[in-house]
Amino acid sequence: MQNQYNPAVLEAEVQSSWVNNRTFEVSEDPNKEKFYCLSMFPYPSGKLHMGHVRNYTIGDVIARYQRMLGKNVLQPMGWDAFGLPAENAALKNRVAPAGWTYENIEYMKKQLKRLGFGYDWRRELATCQPEYYQWEQWLFIELFKKGLVYRKNAVVNWDPVDQTVLANEQVVDGRGWRSGALVERREIPQWFIKITDYADELLDEIDQLEGWPEQVRTMQRNWIGRSFGVQMDFGIEGQTEVLTIYTTRPDTLMGVTYVAVAAEHPLALRAAEQNPELADFIEACRQGGTTEAELETIEKKGMPLGINAVHPVSGEIIPVYAANFVLMGYGTGAVMAVPGHDERDHAFAIKYNIPIKQVIRPKDGSSLDIQAGAYVEKGILQDSGPFSELSSEEAFDAIADWLQERGKGAKSKNYRLRDWGVSRQRYWGTPIPMIHCAQCGIVPVPQEELPVRLPEDIVYDESTINPIKNNSEFSACRCPKCGGEAERETDTFDTFMESSWYYARYTSPGADAMLDERANYWLPVDQYVGGIEHAVLHLLYARFYHKLLRDAGLVKSDEPFTHLLTQGMVVADTYYREKADGNRDWFNPTEIDLVCDEKGRPLTAKLKADSEPVVIGGNEKMSKSKNNGIDPQALIDRYGADTVRLYTMFTSPPDQSLEWRDDGVEGAYRFLKRLWALVESQQTTLSTLLPGEVAYGESQKESRRELHELLKKALYDYQRHRFNNVVSACMGMTNILYKLGGSKADMVILKEGLSLVLRLLAPISPHVAHHLWRELGFGDEILESDWPEPDEDALKQESLAYVVQVNGKVRATIQVPAGAEKSVAEQLALENENVLRFIGDLTIRKVIVVPNKLVNIVAN
RNA sequence: GCCCGGGUGGCGAAAUUGGUAGACGCAAGAGACUUAAAAUCUCUCGACCUUCGGGUCGUGCCGGUUCGAUUCCGGCCCCGGGCACCA
Numbered sequence: 037m038q039n040q041y042n043p044a045v046l047e048a049e050v051q052s053s054w055v056n057n058r059t060f061e062v063s064e065d066p067n068k069e070k071f072y073c074l075s076m077f078p079y080p081s082g083k084l085h086m087g088h089v090r091n092y093t094i095g096d097v098i099a100r101y102q103r104m105l106g107k108n109v110l111q112p113m114g115w116d117a118f119g120l121p122a123e124n125a126a127l128k129n130r131v132a133p134a135g136w137t138y139e140n141i142e143y144m145k146k147q148l149k150r151l152g153f154g155y156d157w158r159r160e161l162a163t164c165q166p167e168y169y170q171w172e173q174w175l176f177i178e179l180f181k182k183g184l185v186y187r188k189n190a191v192v193n194w195d196p197v198d199q200t201v202l203a204n205e206q207v208v209d210g211r212g213w214r215s216g217a218l219v220e221r222r223e224i225p226q227w228f229i230k231i232t233d234y235a236d237e238l239l240d241e242i243d244q245l246e247g248w249p250e251q252v253r254t255m256q257r258n259w260i261g262r263s264f265g266v267q268m269d270f271g272i273e274g275q276t277e278v279l280t281i282y283t284t285r286p287d288t289l290m291g292v293t294y295v296a297v298a299a300e301h302p303l304a305l306r307a308a309e310q311n312p313e314l315a316d317f318i319e320a321c322r323q324g325g326t327t328e329a330e331l332e333t334i335e336k337k338g339m340p341l342g343i344n345a346v347h348p349v350s351g352e353i354i355p356v357y358a359a360n361f362v363l364m365g366y367g368t369g370a371v372m373a374v375p376g377h378d379e380r381d382h383a384f385a386i387k388y389n390i391p392i393k394q395v396i397r398p399k400d401g402s403s404l405d406i407q408a409g410a411y412v413e414k415g416i417l418q419d420s421g422p423f424s425e426l427s428s429e430e431a432f433d434a435i436a437d438w439l440q441e442r443g444k445g446a447k448s449k450n451y452r453l454r455d456w457g458v459s460r461q462r463y464w465g466t467p468i469p470m471i472h473c474a475q476c477g478i479v480p481v482p483q484e485e486l487p488v489r490l491p492e493d494i495v496y497d498e499s500t501i502n503p504i505k506n507n508s509e510f511s512a513c514r515c516p517k518c519g520g521e522a523e524r525e526t527d528t529f530d531t532f533m534e535s536s537w538y539y540a541r542y543t544s545p546g547a548d549a550m551l552d553e554r555a556n557y558w559l560p561v562d563q564y565v566g567g568i569e570h571a572v573l574h575l576l577y578a579r580f581y582h583k584l585l586r587d588a589g590l591v592k593s594d595e596p597f598t599h600l601l602t603q604g605m606v607v608a609d610t611y612y613r614e615k616a617d618g619n620r621d622w623f624n625p626t627e628i629d630l631v632c633d634e635k636g637r638p639l640t641a642k643l644k645a646d647s648e649p650v651v652i653g654g655n656e657k658m659s660k661s662k663n664n665g666i667d668p669q670a671l672i673d674r675y676g677a678d679t680v681r682l683y684t685m686f687t688s689p690p691d692q693s694l695e696w697r698d699d700g701v702e703g704a705y706r707f708l709k710r711l712w713a714l715v716e717s718q719q720t721t722l723s724t725l726l727p728g729e730v731a732y733g734e735s736q737k738e739s740r741r742e743l744h745e746l747l748k749k750a751l752y753d754y755q756r757h758r759f760n761n762v763v764s765a766c767m768g769m770t771n772i773l774y775k776l777g778g779s780k781a782d783m784v785i786l787k788e789g790l791s792l793v794l795r796l797l798a799p800i801s802p803h804v805a806h807h808l809w810r811e812l813g814f815g816d817e818i819l820e821s822d823w824p825e826p827d828e829d830a831l832k833q834e835s836l837a838y839v840v841q842v843n844g845k846v847r848a849t850i851q852v853p854a855g856a857e858k859s860v861a862e863q864l865a866l867e868n869e870n871v872l873r874f875i876g877d878l879t880i881r882k883v884i885v886v887p888n889k890l891v892n893i894v895a896n
Numbered sequence: 897g898c899c900c901g902g903g904u905g906g907c908g909a910a911a912u913u914g915g916u917a918g919a920c921g922c923a924a925g926a927g928a929c930u931u932a933a934a935a936u937c938u939c940u941c942g943a944c945c946u947u948c949g950g951g952u953c954g955u956g957c958c959g960g961u962u963c964g965a966u967u968c969c970g971g972c973c974c975c976g977g978g979c980a981c982c983a
Contacts, residue, residue: 079983120982192981203981251900255978258899328979332897380897453980460981530981569977571900576980604901605977657977686921687908693901693976699922700908707921713936752912760909764920771920839916844964846916870950884963890915894963 041712043676043803050803051152059819060111060154064557068108072558073099074539074597076566076574077114080140080162081121084147086606086658086684086696087567089668093681093800094603094690094759095565096153100799101754102563103154104823110558112542113148113155115141117164118465118531120203126464126496133464134492137164147669151677152802159545163534164464168541170487171550172533173469176229177480178588180470184230187478190457191326191365194222200501201461207325220322223300223364226459227468227527231580235260235451238579247599249691252571259572261452266436268445270295270372271346272303273353279303279345279370282450286439287431288374290420291395293385295345296338296357296371298364303356307341314339314358321360336361336384348444349435350421355390366454375410382410395420396428456577458530463502465528466490473515473522482516488524502526535574536581539564539596551590564597568691569657571602601757604693608664610653611641622663623650625696655695666696678801679705685800686763708804711770711797715790715808722787723813730781737830742772743789744830750796751826762796769793787812795824839890840865842874850891858885865891 075095099111122133179185193202197215206213239260265284299321308315317339338359375385375392394406396415414428439445467488469481494503504510515522543558544551582596612620658665683704688694750765773789776782798805809818835851848868852861878895
């Protein structure tokens with residue numbers, strides 16, 4: 037009786053053999069080509085979700101593939117352990133964030149091991165450990181000393197009831213998520229790192245990141261958004277100070293009919309002192325959140341300050357408005373407005389009855405109605421005094437020069453990118469290593485006193501929002517400069533700080549420095565794998581941090597990640613019911629029965645519990661808030677890791693979003709069982725089969741040709757990371773093997789075919805592949821076997837199938853001898869009955885022959 | 897609002913990215929085996945027409961380039977991701 041496929045038992049056995057043999061523990065080996073394969077580390081939220089499973093399977097497949105190619109492969113894993121969810125859990129369950137986090141890590145680590153990922157666990161790190169974050173504190177102080185760190189006011193979401201700063205996620209429909217109070221914008225002092233000092237390098241080097249998806253490179257370029265424009269000063273009537281603005285369209289300068297400043301601009305605040313109506317307006321402008329999406333879509337409102345600006349060229353007097361869409365924190369907090377040539381300014385001018393002037397006309401001389409809509413293209417200047425009749429391009433230089441000569445402005449380079457605000461008013465994060473001294477001001481913590489430890493033994497009750505904010509035990513300290521009483525900074529770092537350098541720390545576990553020389557063996561990361569949602573922020577901060585590490589002498593490379601694979605989202609249907617208070621109850625897909633029509637289209641969805649209908653909300657990224665996550669654990673328990681891995685690889689290409697459906701998992705499981713049964717049924721024969729000369733018949737040659745054709749395709753798909761196609765090819769090869777007969781020659785082909793399938797499958801479903809490889813006597817460790825190569829002899833064909841088209845429509849397929857001249861293919865095509873039928877009386881005008889593919893006969 | 901993707905059978909997808917649209921799998925249907933069921937195996941499976949040879953249409957929509965377009969170009973529609981304090 038043959039062995040049954042029992043993944044739970046098999047996978048445990050194989051995994052313990054990997055542990056015992058230390059299969060995935062690696063060290064620096066200068067004689068071998070290194071390959072550093074990294075998946076984005078998880079936030080320890082509780083348990084793995086499908087997005088993790090997908091991410092880490094992709095990473096593990098690449099790591100094992102590269103290993104089978106003979107490289108020295110490093111694949112580490114760790115935990116992005118600081119963050120908001122731990123504080124939320126703490127508030128909800130009255131447990132300390134540290135304990136909650138470490139328990140989650142323990143559970144999720146078990147899950148990762150159960151999935152058979154080949155990590156070198158000796159390098160594991162959690163970012164909430166002082167041994168980790170102390171180096172971040174150390175680097176921050178280094179940056180402070182270099183002048184790359186500064187403090188300034190920045191806008192946050194303020195909950196006026198809970199008296200706390202809210203994360204964007206905690207603002208729901210303009211209200212605080214706990215208090216329900218309308219959120220306000222407020223400015224508080226925060227720490228910034230000068231990422232804009234590196235903007236040019238970050239932008240220009242994108243060109244060299246050839247292993248990155250073009251999509252991500254484009255997003256980063258646009259995010260940095262370098263523009264060339266002019267900075268200039270508008271005078272203020274009756275005052276000596278000036279309003280400095282930046283524009284990319286100085287050619288429209290003569291069309292300026294007003295200037296807008298932020299509601300919090302000092303000019304507006306001063307004007308409000310004598311103007312209660314304006315004061316109310318400024319107060320009203322505080323309302324709302326801070327996200328760009330919100331600011332760009334709010335109703336644009338403004339109010340004249342009763343102050344006038346002086347046009348730098350014409351000396352014309354123009355009104356200054358306070359406007360809710362201009363933010364103090366961004367740029368200079370003031371903009372010039374050209375309603376004739378900017379859509380937003382146009383809408384604002386119509387609303388407040390401000391004059392609209394046309395100063396640019398189309399180059400083609402066509403006329404337009406500037407009152408009806410802005411003309412935003414470049415063109416020829418008109419009504420622009422000395423600059424009239426210049427082109428927009430000429431005017432750019434002429435106006436910039438004019439301003440510069442008079443000390444009123446200059447050409448200037450600008451970025452959309454803003455400096456990195458790293459302060460967070462939260463507990464569960466890395467303490468910012470700074471001290472506030474009444475005498476000496478800001479003083480960094482002496483580096484020999486690091487780490488500044490975050491107190492972890494915190495007692496939570498309902499009122500605990502931030503346990504270190506008013507905790508004198510933590511904040512009271514001595515000033516390192518004058519020795520007097522001082523206070524510690526109680527803000528913590530943005531968690532992007534930790535995730536910006538973890539990839540480097542994996543290379544230097546235990547180092548008594550931020551990094552040691554091992555970093556330069558492994559870095560840069562050869563393949564980074566993670567969600568597309570990180571395309572800009574995380575990936576840009578990590579690139580920036582790498583340059584900071586380089587400039588601190590810690591690494592030699594310029595960029596952290598040579599190749600990037602951005603995996604698509606795992607999405608699932610959402611289902612909800614509207615509650616009386618307007619909020620929604622979200623139901624998990626597993627709680628839902630779909631009622632479909634005969635074609636399988638969903639008609640309605642009903643909740644299993646009460647058989648009443650629910651609203652189908654559409655496909656969205658799996659998330660807690662929409663309750664549409666699928667717990668992978670149940671699938672692993674039922675089918676085993678190999679099946680779950682196989683299914684997630686097979687069902688979509690890695691960079692596309694994966695629409696979750698349970699059905700397909702069964703198919704993946706069936707395939708593994710089929711492969712298992714094929715090996716086990718012939719195990720005795722195959723394991724003792726000696727290689728020898730065999731003569732293949734025609735159908736056997738054809739089987740071998742098809743096998744090697746599929747192998748060739750699979751190898752190509754491995755290179756381009758199309759693992760869904762690799763699985764397809766494995767299935768196709770297995771189907772061919774099932775159709776073989778029982779002769780000696782068939783057995784030889786079966787054994788050869790299995791050796792190919794198992795090696796192709798080894799990175800994807802490693803436990804099964806490992807076991808069957810040994811069963812067939814190929815060797816002890818499939819990971820150490822040679823990567824397969826197609827047999828060119830097997831691929832040779834005597835004749836090839838050509839498609840014959842008449843006027844672009846397929847009319848026949850014909851067999852043409854391999855390597856035949858074009859004329860031979862043409863002649864054979866013209867002998868075909870169906871082809872002749874369609875040519876009929878028509879005259880042949882042209883015959884196109886694409887070698888090995890088709891013949892197209894053009895006739896009329 | 898801005899930036900970036902995507903849209904192909906009932907479903908997930910494939911097409912070596914200008915050359916046979918739908919490989920592989922799921923679901924469904926029919927049959928074989930079985931007392932029966934499960935499992936397994938075989939066949940069918942885009943739509944319409946058909947004299948059963950084949951024909952017409954079909955890759956979100958409209959238009960263009962080409963002997964030939966899922967693929968390239970222009971314009972739209974819908975869906976998803978990001979927008980700096982979720983990670």
